[in-house]
Amino acid sequence: MSKLNKQHLRLLEAVLFATDAPLPEKALANRLPEDADLKALLSALKSHYAERGVHLDKAGKAWAFRTAPDLGQQLSMAPEVKRKLGRATVETLAIIAYHQPVTRAEIEDIRGVGVSKGTLDVLLEAGWIRPRGRRKTPGRPMTWGVTDGFLDHFGLESAGDLPGVADLKAAGLLDSRAAIDIHREYADAAEPEEAEEETSDLLDDPLDPGGG
């Protein structure tokens, strides 16, 4: 093999890694300097990866990196199931996180809308909520709380770390005012943050830091 330009090889490697579809040789050539020897580069790259966990494959005229086929078994290469949660589900989850332990009736009360059993099922299946014992009130309703799996997914150390309402407000996540109001606020930016007081009732929200 002739001595290859190492920069060309690196560039080709990066291009093949970063593009979102297999690239035909013509497209690859376009991305390399004119004096690059594409055929030699591809063959060098292919043999470099021959024994590795990733292979450089040619399918038709297009080239792409692919997981080595023999690893398929261990990687159980079924396509990943990505699931989006509906709005009702995310809201229910948020309420459980902020108000745990909380009963279904309380969740409905806070949301102002009914909570279907399916919603809780989805959250249970995700491993994000768990029963937290029964409330000592008539009917002894079940209460719900969040799990370690929940904390893990959202990068929290405890449910008590969740920003309080004043913080949400400061972060602009509670802001629904019309533009003219915001303009006015800038105009008399005098008052620091009326937010604090206004929401004080929300501050004593049952953020139970212990989570337990």
Place this chain on the structure above:
Amino acid sequence: MSKLNKQHLRLLEAVLFATDAPLPEKALANRLPEDADLKALLSALKSHYAERGVHLDKAGKAWAFRTAPDLGQQLSMAPEVKRKLGRATVETLAIIAYHQPVTRAEIEDIRGVGVSKGTLDVLLEAGWIRPRGRRKTPGRPMTWGVTDGFLDHFGLESAGDLPGVADLKAAGLLDSRAAIDIHREYADAAEPEEAEEETSDLLDDPLDPGGG
């Protein structure tokens, strides 16, 4: 370096190569046989790729393959269209990164203005900041810190690698308490900086993503 299991190395390489988002070490460990020496494998893989067109980068406790930064221009990839960050947002991000864990009041104190709408929510939506627990002071204010996603985006291995962080710390500029308190303390002199621990944990690292 002890003799590494080549199959383990190939498997790890395939797993990392296949994904676009950084994978936490915990997730990687789950995907490897129990007897695999993850740390050694990662370090072997990192050095194998050190000179190549694709690098294995660490961001906090997560790992991902990324194209080598020096190839950026030549890759002629269409850059992602990013929301342009306003000045207040950039300043706030810098303060959170360098002073973490830091409360909203401290951010406001450092900038001399209230946190405006469209600052924290933009950073939160970008996945660059996260709650870092509550300060054990009256009111238990919540604190913010940066995420592994932030480190990944800016090509940093840890918050300790932030540009100039050691100098700033040495100059005492990473103290996020109110300025007058700090100066009263200097005036009272004698005591050596009990602030150290409380204010910034950059050098001791600790970006401990909940995920561990």
Place this chain on the structure above:
Amino acid sequence: MENTDDFEEQAKAPAASPFVIDIDGFEGPIDVLLTLSREQKVDLTQISILQLADQYLAFVSEASRVNLELAADYLVMAAWLAYLKSRLLLPDMGAEDEPSGEEMAAALAFQLQRLEAMQEAGARLLARDRLGVDFFPRGEPEKFAFSGETVYDVTLFDLLKAYGDIKRRKEGGATLHIKPWTLYTVEEALERLHGLLGNTPDWASLSRFLPPGLEDGLKSRSALASTFAASLEMARSGKIRIRQDGVFAPIYVCALRDGKR
């Protein structure tokens, strides 16, 4: 009448001012101080706080001279700096547990240094190679399901936003409530013009018809706009005539009685 000049004054002000103070470019009083302190061209550790206080006070008085609305925190800072100045100039007689003038000055200098450091840090951060701009992730990720797990596509932002939405619904009810504006409406202006024009037989400057007692700000600007709009409406319906002698010249109105003056 003092009001008479307002129309032209406000229109001309920006051009007439020798140096334009663009308050929108600043992030607050501390930011102004930082910008001013750079004019001293010294290391921030060597900054003269006394000089800085003077520069800031000059800035504030210039802003009020060109009729710029300064938010209250800028004025609070001005008052504080004036106080600090007096503390620095007069022998310290403060109580024990009150910071001395020197301490206050040192604290301010520190705050400026710290903010400058963070502004520079932010700039350096943005100057770094960035994911998706200078380096790239795997472009065609292969997704595996490990032991059949489902990956839920929900971020912390989604969660917090959901909770914010709930709270917002609770605060504002399920419907969007538009709060009444405190702006001066065209209807109000029409009413006022109608009432006043009867007593004004000759040409009069439109600015005389502005409602009294308006402070500077959004409301006074809306009054200006609404009064002008109302005058146009009345001219259209043949109740008044409008005259302006040149660009940015004062606008005059005159009532028409029974179609003629």
